[in-house]
Amino acid sequence: MTTIPVAVPRKGRPLEAVLDRVAAVADLEEQADSIASTLRYEKAVTKGTQTPAEDVYDRLAEYSDTDRYHPEYTLLRDARLGVPRRIVFDSLRVDLGEHELHLVGREEPFRALRKHEFGLGFDSADLVLEEVVSIEPEPLSSLDELNDRIDPHDTDVRVVDGLGDTVHHALLSMPDVADAPDREFLRGYEGPLCISPRYERLVRAVLGTEATDGVSFRYPDDRDEEAAIASIGVGIYLTVTGSTARDHGLSVGERLFPSETVLLENPTEHEDVAAAVAELLVGGIETPV
Known part of the structure; x- marks a missing residue:
């Protein structure tokens, strides 16, 4: 054997x-x-x-x-x-x-x-x-x-x-920023984007450098990720059903990459x-x- x-x-x-x-x-x-x-x-x-x-x-x-x-x-x-x-x-x-x-x-x-x-x-x-x-x-x-x-x-x-065993890095936003945020939205977006600091290189690879031009990364610090994204307006976070994100008033947009x-x-x-x-x-x- x-x-x-x-x-x-x-x-x-x-x-x-x-x-x-x-x-x-x-x-x-x-x-x-x-x-x-x-x-x-x-x-x-x-x-x-x-x-x-x-x-x-x-x-x-x-x-x-x-x-x-x-x-x-x-x-x-x-x-x-x-x-x-x-x-x-x-x-x-x-x-x-x-x-x-x-x-x-x-x-x-x-x-x-x-x-x-x-x-x-x-x-x-x-x-x-x-x-x-x-x-x-x-x-x-x-x-x-x-x-x-x-x-x-x-x-x-x-x-x-x-x-x-897939969960997804998904694009989330407040409805007044975008109802259904996707990659096309990001290509024209300039402003803060909330992400976990450990995922910064991952996010850059998933989005590509063209989409991250004009984007400035913000981090949750000691806040829950969904709450931090809601305060900033748009962000990327791991989601399964998106229910917790919706509880924070967020719209769940495009699934960018499988985790x-x-x-x-x-x-x-x-x-x-x-x-x-x-x-x-x-x-x-x-x-x-």
């Missing part, structure tokens, strides 16, 4: 998307649900909305098991105020019959692939946009375009395909068996070129 290591996120929606995809090709539904529920509970503990009866080390010991195909967890310092300890996913081996998949938790799987630590991994498409996609005059609107925007001198990592978990590969660290596993995980979809 050949073991294929795969870098995966340690927590959150991207990890759950990976577990759901792996469960679709292996007998993993019960474990996937258990991991997801455990990490949601631990997130609630970290945020203070749950009060556990046991110490963090006792909980970690309770979650642990010596069985080869049992999930493993680890303890990290969270980035929140006060740097609380948080239990996160660490490792899981999945029996695929002829091969064994070893899911290995990493804080930044994409960067682990960039450093040639893994041949396969899962991470958010956002991180690819934030780190390596070139900013050009023309906008970027789909996952299929990502690989064409990656400089081969910058990284060997390429996007294989998305997992479908989705993607399968990544570093071909220089790829083996034939890893290629077969990658094909299995994305349903036989070939890597875009």
Whole structure:
């Protein structure tokens, strides 16, 4: 049996998307649900909305098991105020019959692939946009375009395909600014645009430099994003249904780019068996070129 290591996120929606995809090709539904529920509970503990009866080390010991195909967890310092300890996913081996998949938790799987630590991994498409996609005059609107925007001198990592856990970076505005803001509206717009500061490079790539001429970025600071956009008049934020944005009086406009978990590969660290596993995980979809 050949073991294929795969870098995966340690927590959150991207990890759950990976577990759901792996469960679709292996007998993993019960474990996937258990991991997801455990990490949601631990997130609630970290945020203070749950009060556990046991110490963090006792909980970690309770979650642990010596069985080869049992999930493993680890303890990290969270980035929140006060740097609380948080239990996160660490490792899981999945029996695929002829091969064994070893899911290995990493804080930044994409960067682990960039450093040639893994041949396969899962991470958010956002991180690819934030780190390596070139900013050009023309906008970027789909996952299929990502690989064409990656400089081969910058990284060997390429996007294989998305997992479908899609939320969108959407254009939002107050109705007195625009009823249904879209890219055409932005091409003629000059003024403040509210975005999260971590997404500035992503937004520049998604909109293209032609659309950002005359635009000045503003940041929410310590306010909720929707409230900040409402006060500024127009902005870009991640939305699923748009209901929270509408609660703030905002119009939900064009979906600019999908925020989705993607399968990544570093071909220089790829083996034939890893290629077969990658094909299995994305349903036989070939890597875009």
